[in-house]
Amino acid sequence: MKFIRNLIRTPEGTVGLCILAILALIAILAPVLSPGDPLHIAGRALLPPFSDPSFPLGTDRLGRDVMAGIIHGTRTSLLVGIAAALAAITIGLCVGLTAGFAGGLIDEALMRLVDAFQIVPGFLLALAFVSVVGASVPIVVLAIALGAWPNPARLTRVQVLSIKERDYVASARVIGMHPVEIALKEILPNALPPVLALSAIIVAAAILTEAALSFLGLGDPNTVTWGSMIAEGRNILRSSPFLSVFPGIALVITVVGVYLFSEGLTKALAGRRI
Amino acid sequence: MTLLSIENLSKHFSSGGRDIAALKDVSLTIADGKTLGLAGASGSGKSTLARILMRLIPPDAGTVRFEDEDWLTLSGSELRRRRAKIQMVFQDVLGAFNPRATVASVLGDPLRIHAIVPKAERPKEIVALLDRVGLPASYVARSIREVSGGQRQRIAIARAIATRPSLIVFDEAVSALDVSIRGKILELLVELQEERGIAYLFVSHDLAVLRAVSHRIAVMDAGRLIESGPADQVIENPQSQAARALIAAVPRLVIKPTRDSVHDT
Numbered sequence: 302m303k304f305i306r307n308l309i310r311t312p313e314g315t316v317g318l319c320i321l322a323i324l325a326l327i328a329i330l331a332p333v334l335s336p337g338d339p340l341h342i343a344g345r346a347l348l349p350p351f352s353d354p355s356f357p358l359g360t361d362r363l364g365r366d367v368m369a370g371i372i373h374g375t376r377t378s379l380l381v382g383i384a385a386a387l388a389a390i391t392i393g394l395c396v397g398l399t400a401g402f403a404g405g406l407i408d409e410a411l412m413r414l415v416d417a418f419q420i421v422p423g424f425l426l427a428l429a430f431v432s433v434v435g436a437s438v439p440i441v442v443l444a445i446a447l448g449a450w451p452n453p454a455r456l457t458r459v460q461v462l463s464i465k466e467r468d469y470v471a472s473a474r475v476i477g478m479h480p481v482e483i484a485l486k487e488i489l490p491n492a493l494p495p496v497l498a499l500s501a502i503i504v505a506a507a508i509l510t511e512a513a514l515s516f517l518g519l520g521d522p523n524t525v526t527w528g529s530m531i532a533e534g535r536n537i538l539r540s541s542p543f544l545s546v547f548p549g550i551a552l553v554i555t556v557v558g559v560y561l562f563s564e565g566l567t568k569a570l571a572g573r574r575i
Numbered sequence: 576m577t578l579l580s581i582e583n584l585s586k587h588f589s590s591g592g593r594d595i596a597a598l599k600d601v602s603l604t605i606a607d608g609k610t611l612g613l614a615g616a617s618g619s620g621k622s623t624l625a626r627i628l629m630r631l632i633p634p635d636a637g638t639v640r641f642e643d644e645d646w647l648t649l650s651g652s653e654l655r656r657r658r659a660k661i662q663m664v665f666q667d668v669l670g671a672f673n674p675r676a677t678v679a680s681v682l683g684d685p686l687r688i689h690a691i692v693p694k695a696e697r698p699k700e701i702v703a704l705l706d707r708v709g710l711p712a713s714y715v716a717r718s719i720r721e722v723s724g725g726q727r728q729r730i731a732i733a734r735a736i737a738t739r740p741s742l743i744v745f746d747e748a749v750s751a752l753d754v755s756i757r758g759k760i761l762e763l764l765v766e767l768q769e770e771r772g773i774a775y776l777f778v779s780h781d782l783a784v785l786r787a788v789s790h791r792i793a794v795m796d797a798g799r800l801i802e803s804g805p806a807d808q809v810i811e812n813p814q815s816q817a818a819r820a821l822i823a824a825v826p827r828l829v830i831k832p833t834r835d836s837v838h839d840t
Contacts, residue, residue, distance in 0.1 A: 467670055468665045468667050468670040468671040469670060469671055469672050469673045469674075469676075471626075471629075471631050471663075471665070472663065472665060472671050472672075472731075472734070473673075473684075474629075474630075474631060474658075475629055475631070475658060475661075475662060475663045476658065476659075476662070476684055476685040476688060476689075476734065476737075476738065477654075477655040477656065477658035477659060477685070477688050477689060477738075478655075478684065478688055479655065479688075486673075487673050490675055491673070491674065491675065
């Protein structure tokens with residue numbers, strides 16, 4: 302596909318795509334790479350890294366394998382990040398499209414709702430939501446999406462407002478096309494590219510928010526996440542800093558990968574427009 | 576017979592506290608199968624008139640009767656159904672098509688929406704439409720971005736005749752085309768009119784173009800209709816200042832003999 306080729310042509314896109322592909326592979330192959338429950342006690346507690354070949358990154362205070370935790374944590378981080386971004390983009394697209402296309406009172410009402418969500422910091426909103434409803438992966442996803450949808454909604458609305466005035470929308474009306482079909486077939490596909498470029502940034506932010514929630518003990522207690530691992534290591538940060546450093550590095554690599562991918566995506570999309 | 580009659584149409588736009596009257600009390604009629612050329616400098620309100628006629632923007636006052644029906648009170652699905660009868664060709668050959676469209680989808684949409692032919696015969700009808708505007712059948716699979724400007728305007732014309740309308744509005748439809756293509760498109764339009772009896776409202780600032788296609792010409796200036804009559808009469812014996820200015824603006828090819836210019840210098 303021409304688009305993929307454009308994406309790979311940018312150095313950011315290539316590096317980002319490689320990092321994300323490796324992470325996705327690790328996430329998919331997690332049960333093969335480190336079989337068994339990553340939360341079970343595997344060996345002696347507080348084994349330093351690079352000392353025992355069966356625990357390359359050492360063990361934590363309870364003797365759990367850090368390597369296994371990081372591998373399985375990739376799953377949670379990517380899953381939550383992508384699911385939350387998907388949810389946020391979907392809500393944002395629906396709201397933005399409706400507001401921009403319908404105009405008038407509906408537009409006003411929806412945009413005030415967007416304002417209401419936007420003035421509350423996204424992290425606080427997620428924090429409040431999870432503490433009220435309880436922690437599980439779907440709830441965390443929803444909580445993060447709740448704080449992230451206003452941006453794509455605004456961007457979509459602005460796109461729709463500009464596309465609505467183009468002649469091809471007028472000609473769709475002239476041939477008698479139904480407004481719903483105009484919105485979905487003529488406007489939405491052309492409003493999409495900048496919103497998609499935004500989605501990668503939302504994924505990165507969602508991964509960080511999830512880690513922060515887990516760090517505060519508000520993640521799903523039954524799944525291992527990088528945030529909860531960093532929180533685990535925090536108490537003995539001075540004697541065994543590796544417990545926090547390794548999941549921290551994993552987090553940094555993932556977020557950098559997503560950002561690079563988003564940069565490449567933006568450039569590829571911009572290059573495609575004539 | 577009168578196909579369309581516009582009476583006392585008015586429209587004003589307000590922007591930044593300023594009130595601009597785009598149309599003031601305009602009345603005109605278009606006869607079945609004939610062409611009315613609507614001339615005027617930019618800003619004279621002729622495009623506004625076209626867009627009101629297409630029900631793209633609402634007027635402030637006035638009535639439009641089309642095929643003995645109050646055209647401005649139609650709404651919803653009734654309006655969408657009746658839209659088949661008035662089609663439009665836009666000036667911007669790039670902007671008038673969804674950049675993601677293919678030639679097949681551009682021509683297929685009106686056929687599908689108005690159920691002009693049964694679904695199975697749609698591909699055949701698309702090829703017939705392309706053929707009618709002088710394009711080969713192989714264009715069906717092309718993306719609209721792979722088609723040149725003049726050919727796009729042919730596709731726009733094919734789209735306009737797809738719904739078998741009785742009136743087509745051309746808003747500066749040939750202004751963006753280069754002169755050699757312009758003549759061929761105008762020829763095609765005259766042929767189509769004679770063949771199918773479609774009436775045209777031809778909006779242009781270029782009287783040379785209007786003279787080639789129009790039966791009657793109406794001249795607009797600052798939102799008012801100031802002159803109208805048979806095409807030759809308006810062009811040869813213009814009554815208004817605005818009409819004279821438009822005629823003077825038609826470019827003429829003037830080549831000075833070289834010897835004279837040598838003498839001059």
